[in-house]
Amino acid sequence: MRILVCVKRVPAPGSRINITDDALTVDTAHLGFTTSPHEECAVEEAAQLVEEHGGSVCVLTVGPAEAEEQLRYAASVGANEFVLVPNESGHDWDPQRTSHVISEAITQLEAGGERFDLILFGNESADSGGYQVGIRVAVTLGRAVVNGIKGIEIQDTTVTASREVDGGNEVYSVPLPAVLGVKEGINLPRYPTMKGRLASKKAEISSTSIDSSAGPQEKVRLHQPEEKISETEILGNGPDAAVKVVDLLDELGVL
Amino acid sequence: MPGIYVLVEHDRGEISPATFEALTAARNLAQRLTEEVVAVFIGVFDSDFNAVCTEYGISEGVVLASPLITDYGPELWGEALSQLSQERTPRIVMSVGTDKGNEVIAHASARLGSPFIANCIEVHRDSDWTITRMQWGGSLLEDVRVDTEQIFLSYAHHSVEPETAALSSDANIQIVELELDSLLTRTLVQERAAQAEGATLSTASVVVSGGRGVGSADAFAPLEELADLLAGKVGCSRAVTNNGWRSHADQVGQTGTRIAPEIYIACGISGAIQHWVGAMASKNILAINIDPEANMVTKAGYAVLGDLHEVVPAIIEEIKRRR
Ligand SMILES: Cc1cc2nc3c(=O)[nH]c(=O)nc-3n(C[C@H](O)[C@H](O)[C@H](O)COP(=O)(O)OP(=O)(O)OC[C@H]3O[C@@H](n4cnc5c(N)ncnc54)[C@H](O)[C@@H]3O)c2cc1C
Ligand SMILES: Nc1ncnc2c1ncn2[C@@H]1O[C@H](COP(=O)(O)O)[C@@H](O)[C@H]1O
Numbered sequence: 001m002r003i004l005v006c007v008k009r010v011p012a013p014g015s016r017i018n019i020t021d022d023a024l025t026v027d028t029a030h031l032g033f034t035t036s037p038h039e040e041c042a043v044e045e046a047a048q049l050v051e052e053h054g055g056s057v058c059v060l061t062v063g064p065a066e067a068e069e070q071l072r073y074a075a076s077v078g079a080n081e082f083v084l085v086p087n088e089s090g091h092d093w094d095p096q097r098t099s100h101v102i103s104e105a106i107t108q109l110e111a112g113g114e115r116f117d118l119i120l121f122g123n124e125s126a127d128s129g130g131y132q133v134g135i136r137v138a139v140t141l142g143r144a145v146v147n148g149i150k151g152i153e154i155q156d157t158t159v160t161a162s163r164e165v166d167g168g169n170e171v172y173s174v175p176l177p178a179v180l181g182v183k184e185g186i187n188l189p190r191y192p193t194m195k196g197r198l199a200s201k202k203a204e205i206s207s208t209s210i211d212s213s214a215g216p217q218e219k220v221r222l223h224q225p226e227e228k229i230s231e232t233e234i235l236g237n238g239p240d241a242a243v244k245v246v247d248l249l250d251e252l253g254v255l
Numbered sequence: 256m257p258g259i260y261v262l263v264e265h266d267r268g269e270i271s272p273a274t275f276e277a278l279t280a281a282r283n284l285a286q287r288l289t290e291e292v293v294a295v296f297i298g299v300f301d302s303d304f305n306a307v308c309t310e311y312g313i314s315e316g317v318v319l320a321s322p323l324i325t326d327y328g329p330e331l332w333g334e335a336l337s338q339l340s341q342e343r344t345p346r347i348v349m350s351v352g353t354d355k356g357n358e359v360i361a362h363a364s365a366r367l368g369s370p371f372i373a374n375c376i377e378v379h380r381d382s383d384w385t386i387t388r389m390q391w392g393g394s395l396l397e398d399v400r401v402d403t404e405q406i407f408l409s410y411a412h413h414s415v416e417p418e419t420a421a422l423s424s425d426a427n428i429q430i431v432e433l434e435l436d437s438l439l440t441r442t443l444v445q446e447r448a449a450q451a452e453g454a455t456l457s458t459a460s461v462v463v464s465g466g467r468g469v470g471s472a473d474a475f476a477p478l479e480e481l482a483d484l485l486a487g488k489v490g491c492s493r494a495v496t497n498n499g500w501r502s503h504a505d506q507v508g509q510t511g512t513r514i515a516p517e518i519y520i521a522c523g524i525s526g527a528i529q530h531w532v533g534a535m536a537s538k539n540i541l542a543i544n545i546d547p548e549a550n551m552v553t554k555a556g557y558a559v560l561g562d563l564h565e566v567v568p569a570i571i572e573e574i575k576r577r578r
Contacts, residue, residue, distance in 0.1 A: 013528055015527060095370075129391065130371070130373055131371075131373040135361040145329070146442050147354065148358070163354075170444045183510075184503060185506070217399055217400075217401050219397060224396070230555075232542075232554075232556065232557065238560075245541065245566075248518075248557060252539060254486075255574065
């Protein structure tokens with residue numbers, strides 16, 4: 001089986017997300033980058049499915065040339081084919097534009113080879129969180145799609161996918177080819193092995209430019225949410241603080 | 256005629272309480288934009304739809320009926336809503352920003368090639384739409400402008416306090432029969448598995464969480480004992496789940512669970528922003544950390560500075576001594 005995973009390069013901020021002076025992007029001057037957590041799990045899931053059923057995993061990203069780093073990471077944990085669709089604007093594209101570009105890229109990739117039996121997205125991207133790119137791509141391609149997936153099993157021509165809801169799980173049984181949006185927790189992503197690291201250095205990344213234009217949605221600015229600032233009351237140092245802690249628990253009525 | 260159309264989220268007729276947030280937000284918005292609110296219920300099921308409309312002061316409701324809609328299905332629901340949106344051309348088609356709300360609105364907007372703005376907290380209309388929405392799970396806000404007549408959006412879950420209407424009115428409910436492509440039944444829910452009942456991380460009144468500072472899976476034993484003594488639940492940071500020390504079901508944060516306990520006890524957690532957004536709705540926060548500069552310590556209401564491996568057992572002992 002042939003599986004495609006769409007991943008996004010995102011900054012990995014620490015205690016606060018700073019923004020640039022023009023207020024249009026996250027200030028990444030002192031930050032590292034990572035793959036969105038849901039998508040990291042999607043790559044792991046694809047690798048596991050291929051280990052079980054045979055086939056190959058292709059990973060695609062739309063982003064700056066530096067997003068090669070995220071594709072190489074995917075190579076180090078088992079992916080086989082890598083596609084970077086360049087966006088050198090310095091900003092994220094709007095979700096409709098991103099979806100258009102990904103749909104086109106998929107059509108091209110399928111024209112040059114086998115059809116993807118399964119296309120995996122994250123449930124939502126870690127930074128912009130638009131909750132839609134995977135669904136838009138599936139609608140464009142006319143394929144079935146379900147989001148929020150935390151369990152995947154393949155039987156012949158069907159994928160059984162489950163998702164958590166209040167009080168239990170819902171199970172979907174979808175014919176292939178299908179599209180799924182997955183959530184962190186579906187698996188525990190592996191760490192790269194020595195062999196994986198070597199493979200990642202050798203991975204060939206193909207770059208495919210795709211024409212696109214902006215959608216009707218325009219980012220005006222980013223800003224910080226209001227925060228209630230509280231003084232921290234230090235209850236003490238070390239084990240001696242236990243008495244005051246238990247006094248507090250008592251006061252709050254949880255003892 | 257245009258109006259604000261609100262998706263009523265339900266499970267085979269049982270209306271989700273999150274929907275009340277959307278109905279409240281829509282009513283407030285309708286007042287500002289001088290529009291009417293129309294509640295949209297997908298499928299024919301036994302439900303309180305009528306009563307809910309009345310209670311929330313919504314005078315018009317639509318039931319989208321099709322024999323194919325026997326359960327939840329993102330494609331069928333999305334297609335049904337998109338047909339209605341195309342025919343009635345409402346100004347706004349919206350839901351609450353739960354996973355399902357966002358999913359259905361994304362489907363409906365995708366089918367019409369219209370923009371969808373997820374997890375809004377403020378919506379204004381002058382010559383364009385100007386909207387404030389959440390990024391990073393709420394750690395950052397984005398103002399967007401959209402220059403279309405019709406807009407699809409969701410209101411961030413928990414951003415609006417549900418409020419019933421002062422004046423209830425009888426709702427006029429109309430049933431609209433739709434013709435849907437039977438192909439779309441491919442994504443109907445097929446089966447359900449129930450989970451054990453009881454308090455969950457998101458509803459627990461005490462959460463005792465551990466981070467990388469705990470050091471190993473085994474070292475969570477004292478945290479579990481403390482949680483048990485306080486009838487609470489154990490949580491953790493992503494560093495812990497990534498190390499395989501605990502299951503992801505325990506993870507608090509942007510890609511984990513959002514909690515709102517009476518008190519959150521965060522042991523050996525630095526308080527990265529993605530962890531903080533999951534914990535910030537806690538009524539009280541106690542950080543136990545060796546680092547006085549840790550974000551968790553500076554943001555918490557209470558802190559103990561010290562080694563959690565000494566502090567937690569001392570708290571357990573003190574509780575037992577008093578009982
Ligand atoms: C897109 C994205 C989403 C994310 N989502 C989440 C999420 O949902 N939840 C989440 O938790 N993280 C999430 N993260 C990860 C997050 O950025 C942090 O990496 C993570 O929260 C760090 O976990 P930690 O605090 O346990 O570890 P660290 O940051 O390493 O902190 C360990 C802390 O323990 C203290 N400590 C060490 N030893 C002791 C001791 N003996 N006694 C007391 N204190 C001690 C240290 O002083 C330090 O403050 C996400 C990251 C990204 C990029
Ligand atoms: N620039 C991108 N490149 C590749 N995949 C993306 C990109 N942006 C979003 N996606 C995918 O679409 C999913 C949903 O994104 P979003 O609609 O932004 O929440 C993400 O989890 C990714 O799998």
